[in-house]
Amino acid sequence: MPALDRNAGAPLWMQFRDVLRGRILQGDFGVGTKLPTEAEFGEQFGISRIVVREALADLVRTGLIYKIRGQGAFVSARERDEDFVSTVLGFSDEMERKGLTVRTQVLEQELRAPTEQEASALELKDTDQVVALRRLRSVDNELRLLVETVVPADLAPGLHRTRLENRSLYELLRRQYGLRIVRAERWIDAVLPDAPTQELLGITGQEPLLRIESIAYGASGRPVEHYRALHRCQSSRLHVKTTT
Template structure:
């Protein structure tokens, strides 16, 4: 079971000692009060090297420390969430965001865990579903297959360095990967497995990306409040013979990472 971010015990020397290090507000300054609160908290994070995922003081504590209203504190923290400096967990408070990784997997045919492994990141996987079945209409349309064509379905929730990052619902033609539904996949890269065991090569992929809310079980698996915006990805991949053989959808947290694309002109 993945542990949601921010559920660890409070790091030693974190929010309990913030009071001595926060800069007081100045009501005669030109900068609005919320901007002063934001600047003070930002300096604490960036200059004092506050630990990733350290819990910040509560809104009430910050109001008392800065001598400002809850509206001022909330505006400052909302701006910091937008800039990726902190994140909120419903009912738990605000926490220092981790340093963002840069990931290329969306712009290539390399799998998520394989790409992270190259960066010496520990990726853990939880298998949610692993079985064969018939394609639903959306997959049937995009892969251009008959309704009787069987697929192998593998749904996974993945974490990086213990922090939930992504949910992937993946499918591939069973004729390409027979027996994959029975293979243990918890401790291995799916793309490494299909490459080594079946010689599968993906030549290109088409992907659609949009912001979507994390709902229900997905929000719980990602360790975020229901309705939190995440990146939704839909992908269709083709083998060297230009046959569509793979389909997946993914929900991806971008609060600790950013995605990298390489774009080239079709004339070069």
């Protein structure tokens, strides 16, 4: 078992989570496999059950594993369908749940005044500021998503100076700023990309993209994120689950 470093900057639960995630994605634990108990993991890694429990809870939240009351934790199935449009999981979390590797290149990251559309979506005043991000995202080395995101600056002070390469924005907002996304409104239509977008996404010829707009809300009911994304769907499908 890889040793956990008690002197590292990352907390033990996060180190253990990453080790376990890596073993699952490498196939050490197959789909449907029952995982060791919290006590067994604790003994193997020399950590407390509380540390194990927090790591497992995070893997459940991202969907990589699931729990059955009284029976334990099991490895989830991973599919090609993308569910992030119908959940409050971030794109990175949802892709990692399916065992895929996400890479994020930050093209722009700045503190500025919101546009009229952004101010309306986020219910901001003219004097408010936003942290604006423009990111290019790939899945298993396939360029997949170009996304422009804005977050109210007062909710995430210093975000415009935070390193975001290959990081999940939703996890950062949750862990560093206590912002938990509880619901979102999303709109989807089809568009043809312009020349700069084609170049960024490596598109040759005519290829329609799905344009996704989203407003995400925190537990207080306040909007905490607005994004507009252009999504390539050649090798995947967007999956939406509805309930009554």
